[in-house]
Amino acid sequence: MDIDISPLIENWQFILTGLGFTLALSALSIALGAAIGLVGGVLRTYGGKLLDSAIGLYVDVVRSIPVLAILVWTYFAFPLVIGESLTPFSGGVLALGVHLGAYITETIRAGLTSIRPGQMRAALALGMSRFEAIRTIILPQALIRMLPPLGSLIVIAVKDSAIASVIAVPELLRQSQVLAGKTFRPFEIYTAAMLIYFLICYPTARTIDRVYRRLGVLGAS
Amino acid sequence: MIAKRKTKSRPRIGSGTAPILSFEGVVKRYGPLEALAGVSFQVHRGEVVCLIGPSGSGKSTLLRCANALETIDGGRVVLEGVEVHDRRTDARKLRRRMGMVFQNFELFPHLTVLRNVAVGPTTVLGMPQRQAAERATELLRKVGLADKAAHYPASLSGGQQQRVAIARALAMQPDVMLFDEPTSALDPETIGEVLSVMKRLADEGMTMVVVTHEMDFAKRVGNWIVVFDHGKVVEQGPPQQVFDEPTVQRTRDFLSHLGWHGESLAAADLLVQPSSTDP
Amino acid sequence: MTLDWSVVWDNRWRLIAGAEMTVILTATTMALALPGGLLLALLRLSHVHLVRSSTTGFVEFFRATPLILQIYWIFYVLPAAFDIRLSEFVTALLGLSLNVSSFNSETFRAGILSIRPGQWNAALALGMTKPQVLRKIILPQATLRVLPALASTWVSLFKDTSLVSIIAVADLSYVSLKIRSETYRVLEVLTAMGALYCLMGYPQAKLVDWMHRRFKVVE
Ligand SMILES: Nc1ncnc2c1ncn2[C@@H]1O[C@H](COP(=O)(O)OP(=O)(O)O)[C@@H](O)[C@H]1O
Numbered sequence: 001m002d003i004d005i006s007p008l009i010e011n012w013q014f015i016l017t018g019l020g021f022t023l024a025l026s027a028l029s030i031a032l033g034a035a036i037g038l039v040g041g042v043l044r045t046y047g048g049k050l051l052d053s054a055i056g057l058y059v060d061v062v063r064s065i066p067v068l069a070i071l072v073w074t075y076f077a078f079p080l081v082i083g084e085s086l087t088p089f090s091g092g093v094l095a096l097g098v099h100l101g102a103y104i105t106e107t108i109r110a111g112l113t114s115i116r117p118g119q120m121r122a123a124l125a126l127g128m129s130r131f132e133a134i135r136t137i138i139l140p141q142a143l144i145r146m147l148p149p150l151g152s153l154i155v156i157a158v159k160d161s162a163i164a165s166v167i168a169v170p171e172l173l174r175q176s177q178v179l180a181g182k183t184f185r186p187f188e189i190y191t192a193a194m195l196i197y198f199l200i201c202y203p204t205a206r207t208i209d210r211v212y213r214r215l216g217v218l219g220a221s
Numbered sequence: 222m223i224a225k226r227k228t229k230s231r232p233r234i235g236s237g238t239a240p241i242l243s244f245e246g247v248v249k250r251y252g253p254l255e256a257l258a259g260v261s262f263q264v265h266r267g268e269v270v271c272l273i274g275p276s277g278s279g280k281s282t283l284l285r286c287a288n289a290l291e292t293i294d295g296g297r298v299v300l301e302g303v304e305v306h307d308r309r310t311d312a313r314k315l316r317r318r319m320g321m322v323f324q325n326f327e328l329f330p331h332l333t334v335l336r337n338v339a340v341g342p343t344t345v346l347g348m349p350q351r352q353a354a355e356r357a358t359e360l361l362r363k364v365g366l367a368d369k370a371a372h373y374p375a376s377l378s379g380g381q382q383q384r385v386a387i388a389r390a391l392a393m394q395p396d397v398m399l400f401d402e403p404t405s406a407l408d409p410e411t412i413g414e415v416l417s418v419m420k421r422l423a424d425e426g427m428t429m430v431v432v433t434h435e436m437d438f439a440k441r442v443g444n445w446i447v448v449f450d451h452g453k454v455v456e457q458g459p460p461q462q463v464f465d466e467p468t469v470q471r472t473r474d475f476l477s478h479l480g481w482h483g484e485s486l487a488a489a490d491l492l493v494q495p496s497s498t499d500p
Numbered sequence: 501m502t503l504d505w506s507v508v509w510d511n512r513w514r515l516i517a518g519a520e521m522t523v524i525l526t527a528t529t530m531a532l533a534l535p536g537g538l539l540l541a542l543l544r545l546s547h548v549h550l551v552r553s554s555t556t557g558f559v560e561f562f563r564a565t566p567l568i569l570q571i572y573w574i575f576y577v578l579p580a581a582f583d584i585r586l587s588e589f590v591t592a593l594l595g596l597s598l599n600v601s602s603f604n605s606e607t608f609r610a611g612i613l614s615i616r617p618g619q620w621n622a623a624l625a626l627g628m629t630k631p632q633v634l635r636k637i638i639l640p641q642a643t644l645r646v647l648p649a650l651a652s653t654w655v656s657l658f659k660d661t662s663l664v665s666i667i668a669v670a671d672l673s674y675v676s677l678k679i680r681s682e683t684y685r686v687l688e689v690l691t692a693m694g695a696l697y698c699l700m701g702y703p704q705a706k707l708v709d710w711m712h713r714r715f716k717v718v719e
């Protein structure tokens with residue numbers, strides 16, 4: 001078997017564009033997911049029964065549907081509901097963010113409920129409001145405690161961004177498909193794409209592990 | 222060697238004047254359980270009131286009712302004319318005036334010792350960081366932990382953590398300090414350092430409500446002893462009366478259960494470690 | 501906008517067949533990935549450095565790259581570069597099993613390592629050989645502990661099978677997308693697809709939550 005990496009070298013800008021989209025898509029869906037997860041997790045824990053069940057329903061529904069189904073629904077079906085079309089990229093961010101948000105919501109809720117009630121009492125006893133207590137005392141500890149699962153979710157978000165290729169977001173996998181079809185060198189191109197994903201995901205996972213080993217003790221009340 | 226030390230209990234302070242904190246028939250229910258079944262006693266300015274009694278008798282619940290961490294189902298708690306559980310009362314304003322120290326310290330593990338002490342003034346009073354840090358440093362010096370300011374709580378011993386917790390409560394410059402078994406979670410060798418900080422506070426005139434099993438502390442530092450059992454006050458009075466001539470069988474049972482036989486326990490020696498401010 | 505849900509009813513048998521394929525893929529993959537994961541886990545505990553490190557590399561690689569790309573890679577690269585021709589279904593199974601085996605190996609490894617060393621010592625002191633200790637003492641205990649994690653992986657796998665639709669394996673996703681392009685009833689068909697996944701996935705997710713509560717290890 002002969003290996004020919006010239007298609008990679010000749011089309012490096014094309015691949016770089018894909019990488020750019022992958023990073024942007026991941027970053028924005030993580031940002032959206034984190035925003036949803038923070039609000040959802042806090043409201044589910046401290047917002048009373050009604051909010052708890054409403055947010056719980058969102059979480060459970062999203063957790064039982066494949067990302068692929070959420071992506072195609074958001075991109076193809078949702079525009080018919082709102083009467084407004086979406087670009088593949090914004091559809092991708094929306095779908096991946098809403099999907100990730102459910103998992104982050106659950107993770108943050110688990111973190112918040114794991115902090116023992118005495119911490120809230122101590123904060124209230126100082127005269128803090130519940131909101132201040134959650135923001136300055138409970139949430140930081142919960143986030144530190146939940147760093148490992150949150151880190152896995154970040155890695156999963158990067159990997160899931162590749163599924164947005166099915167709605168033609170020009171991210172790394174999509175660009176690779178186009179290139180592989182054009183050059184007939186699937187081995188070189190898909191292998192290169194695989195390596196690029198690995199070089200993003202693996203160090204990210206390790207870095208989060210390392211940070212947690214340093215910070216972990218600060219979340220242990 | 223049993224050192225018999227003659228202890229003089231302090232007189233009750235300001236018994237004629239209006240109390241700073243008073244409990245009037247306080248009732249608290251958890252479902253069918255009546256954790257507090259009509260508790261009444263008073264705390265005057267500068268006094269140390271010690272709450273004793275078997276575990277589960279409602280002492281912690283009472284402290285939590287004092288600063289509105291719990292609602293109540295009957296009676297009232299009054300802090301200098303302000304009814305604590307009144308709907309119009311701002312519970313947060315009120316809690317600033319009462320410092321609380323917990324059995325498990327409840328330091329904030331993600332903040333340094335200094336920030337633990339400063340976080341109340343900065344978030345609650347909106348005090349600038351610098352000023353709060355100065356106040357915190359001063360208080361840490363007072364509890365003998367100035368050198369630990371940059372450490373995180375996890376690296377401190379239990380006794381040190383509890384002293385930080387006391388400094389944290391003092392940072393809000395409260396009128397009353399509430400202590401819930403501050404030494405129960407400590408190794409025996411660190412109990413003394415916490416008790417002597419508390420004694421110094423008492424000597425400086427701080428008003429204190431202390432739930433404790435340290436009978437020697439109660440007898441030596443307390444001005445007024447309140448004995449709890451099953452959510453009720455079964456006896457209250459000055460220390461020499463409650464400890465030496467208890468009028469109620471319940472009190473006698475409780476004291477003998479603790480191994481108290483009228484005079485000093487071995488733990489007494491922990492308390493009287495001469496500290497520089499001791500008179 | 502007028503909705504016409506009859507398209508879903510008219511195509512019910514195709515959708516059901518797709519759902520069946522989804523279940524078959526999930527079950528077959530897990531059946532392969534349980535021994536696969538155990539094998540990888542044991543290789544990672546091997547004494548031979550080369551075995552240990554290459555297995556670790558393999559596992560980490562599969563865990564840190566997108567499954568959808570792994571499926572593409574196998575689908576396009578095996579025939580083009582190595583002249584190996586597999587059916588779509590076998591390709592899908594291969595991709596899913598390799599991926600899930602890697603995740604299972606992490607689960608098994610954590611389970612084995614979570615058994616206190618005292619258990620090893622106690623069994624070795626009785627004169628058992630190492631394989632005996634592993635088989636009779638460690639694995640039975642580890643099994644119970646890894647159950648919740650395996651169940652979580654099962655639910656992820658159930659959803660991930662949708663990715664094989666990209667290589668035209670007729671699972672629920674593929675069938676739905678096909679009906680969509682035949683009928684142009686986009687909203688109805690895609691909503692039905694999501695609902696069917698939810699109908700099947702929801703009880704599984706709840707079961708996993710229950711298992712996590714039930715088998716929580718307290719030592
Ligand atoms: N949050 C709560 N919910 C239900 N019961 C409680 C709660 N807090 C305390 N109790 C009950 O109230 C009684 C008094 O408890 P507590 O005040 O902690 O006693 P003490 O501090 O004297 O040991 C106990 O029977 C306890 O089980």
Ligand SMILES: [Mg+2]
Nearest residue numbers: 280281282402
């Ligand atoms: Mg108590």
